[in-house]
Amino acid sequence: MQFALLYNETPEEQGRRDTADAPxxxxxxxxxxxxxxxxxxxxxxxxxxxxxxxxxxxxxGGKWQVHDGPFADTKxxxxxxxxxxxxxxxxxxxxxxxxxxxxxxxxxxxxxxxxPPAG
Amino acid sequence: xxxxxxxxDAARTAYGRLLALLASRSRDIAAAEDALASAFAAALQHWxxxxxxxxxxxxxxxxARRTLGAARARAATASAGEAMLAxxxxxxxxxxMPDFPDKRLKLLFVCTHPAIAExxxxxxxxxxxxxxxxxxxxxxxxxxxxxxxxxxVRAKGRIRAAGIAFTVPQxxxxxxxxxxxxxxxxxxxxxxWEALTTADGRLAGLAQEAEYLxxxxxxxxxxxxxxxxxxxxxxxxxxxxxxxxxxxxDFVPLSRQDxxxxxxxxxxxxxVLLRAAARHHSPGRFQLEAAIQSLHxxxxxxxxxxxAPLLGLYDRLLAVAPSIGAAIARAAALAQxxxxxxxxxxxxxxxxxxxxHQPWWAARARALHASGKRDAAQLAAARAAGLTTDPAxxxxxxxxxxxxD
Numbered sequence: 001m002q003f004a005l006l007y008n009e010t011p012e013e014q015g016r017r018d019t020a021d022a023p024x025x026x027x028x029x030x031x032x033x034x035x036x037x038x039x040x041x042x043x044x045x046x047x048x049x050x051x052x053x054x055x056x057x058x059x060x061g062g063k064w065q066v067h068d069g070p071f072a073d074t075k076x077x078x079x080x081x082x083x084x085x086x087x088x089x090x091x092x093x094x095x096x097x098x099x100x101x102x103x104x105x106x107x108x109x110x111x112x113x114x115x116p117p118a119g
Numbered sequence: 120x121x122x123x124x125x126x127x128d129a130a131r132t133a134y135g136r137l138l139a140l141l142a143s144r145s146r147d148i149a150a151a152e153d154a155l156a157s158a159f160a161a162a163l164q165h166w167x168x169x170x171x172x173x174x175x176x177x178x179x180x181x182x183a184r185r186t187l188g189a190a191r192a193r194a195a196t197a198s199a200g201e202a203m204l205a206x207x208x209x210x211x212x213x214x215x216m217p218d219f220p221d222k223r224l225k226l227l228f229v230c231t232h233p234a235i236a237e238x239x240x241x242x243x244x245x246x247x248x249x250x251x252x253x254x255x256x257x258x259x260x261x262x263x264x265x266x267x268x269x270x271x272v273r274a275k276g277r278i279r280a281a282g283i284a285f286t287v288p289q290x291x292x293x294x295x296x297x298x299x300x301x302x303x304x305x306x307x308x309x310x311x312w313e314a315l316t317t318a319d320g321r322l323a324g325l326a327q328e329a330e331y332l333x334x335x336x337x338x339x340x341x342x343x344x345x346x347x348x349x350x351x352x353x354x355x356x357x358x359x360x361x362x363x364x365x366x367x368x369d370f371v372p373l374s375r376q377d378x379x380x381x382x383x384x385x386x387x388x389x390x391v392l393l394r395a396a397a398r399h400h401s402p403g404r405f406q407l408e409a410a411i412q413s414l415h416x417x418x419x420x421x422x423x424x425x426x427a428p429l430l431g432l433y434d435r436l437l438a439v440a441p442s443i444g445a446a447i448a449r450a451a452a453l454a455q456x457x458x459x460x461x462x463x464x465x466x467x468x469x470x471x472x473x474x475x476h477q478p479w480w481a482a483r484a485r486a487l488h489a490s491g492k493r494d495a496a497q498l499a500a501a502r503a504a505g506l507t508t509d510p511a512x513x514x515x516x517x518x519x520x521x522x523x524d
Binding site for chain 1: 261262263266474475501502504505506507508510513514516517
């Protein structure tokens with residue numbers, strides 16, 4: 001079964017990427033991602049730059065409305081995601097609990113939608 | 120408010136006793152829980168107004184049983200039977216007894232009956248004996264509250280449907296059934312041990328609850344050496360709990376802990392229990408594990424290396440209760456005893472089952488380092504760091520301290 005793990009970080013946690021604490025921050029994430037890759041459960045995944053780099057687009061009556069920043073400001077921000085190939089939700093939860101952001105932020109686990117029925 | 124406090128006290132101390140008594144004949148744990156919950160609600164409503172009864176527990180028991188009786192009478196109109204009448208008569212006779220019989224041991228046997236899914240046994244025990252709610256138990260066992268709720272409902276349904284009796288099993292099966300109780304208590308303790316190490320403390324651990332259950336079991340079976348061993352093991356671990364973090368919240372391995380920061384009352388109690396258990400000359404898994412912790416403590420307190428006796432204890436432990444954890448710990452002891460090649464060979468034999476097992480990768484990293492394979496050791500330590508759920512342990516595994524300790 002495929003699950004998406006969406007890693008939500010607090011702004012403070014994500015801010016560590018640009019401080020003297022960066023080696024510890026990246027060390028924790030690369031160890032975690034490396035363990036998933038080595039266990040053969042990782043289908044794909046990406047990290048994301050902070051919400052300040054986001055551009056949001058909406059169309060209304062054929063016109064583009066573009067603004068800087070994320071769609072909504074929230075306490076936690078999406079820092080990245082992976083798609084896991086694991087037998088069940090319990091295994092997905094085990095991997096989610098190992099994420100460096102599981103303590104201060106959160107991990108949202110969503111089953112990947114199966115293809116819609118044909119015809 | 121005084122009445123509220125007494126009701127809450129009674130809820131904490133008498134919950135399991137009352138539930139065991141209410142459910143023991145009907146075998147309907149869910150109905151007994153509902154009745155007990157409404158009795159506690161009634162107490163909170165009545166006691167502040169009309170005063171706290173002379174015997175709060177008796178009041179709660181009578182009130183809950185009245186609710187149960189009414190529910191049963193409604194259910195019985197269609198399927199009335201002599202069995203139910205006999206049961207009511209029996210309960211009336213019991214109510215006349217001055218003291219409540221303590222049926223919690225029987226409740227422990229029910230919760231760990233082989234017909235109940237093993238994963239549900241410890242949660243069921245925590246809920247029925249201590250009255251913990253499903254959400255709290257779910258958090259400790261790392262499953263969703265809904266899944267835990269379903270597992271508990273299924274287990275209770277099974278007890279009623281399969282007719283699992285509230286009895287102490289026959290002598291021929293008793294040792295195996297007692298072992299199941301001890302394993303479930305230790306499983307509950309294990310979740311607490313890990314959970315309480317999380318920095319944010321969001322997961323309220325169940326360590327104290329498990330210690331309570333181990334004490335309860337030993338109080339019911341004072342002559343059972345393995346139950347004494349279980350409590351001793353829990354106390355040894357509890358003694359060192361706070362020493363595992365320094366003032367910055369950083370992880371401190373046993374080899375770096377200051378014995379002065381251990382809880383001596385816990386250690387003394389554990390040593391006394393262990394010595395008394397040893398007089399039965401019937402060592403088992405928990406006595407051996409407790410003895411191993413005792414040796415680790417001595418090694419740290421006296422500085423005297425005790426590798427040979429430690430390895431001997433691990434061998435005996437693996438002979439009576441083979442487990443991945445014990446096999447890894449034995450390999451770690453080998454590495455510490457200056458035999459990294461033997462340690463690596465022992466770890467290699469477990470590799471297939473340990474792809475994503477953090478303690479195996481940490482032990483392997485140490486053994487590789489001791490064999491002079493520095494690069495491989497770094498990779499193994501990083502793999503272990505990626506597998507832990509504990510931020511302090513993760514930071515420790517990624518730091519230089521890990522290899523210098």
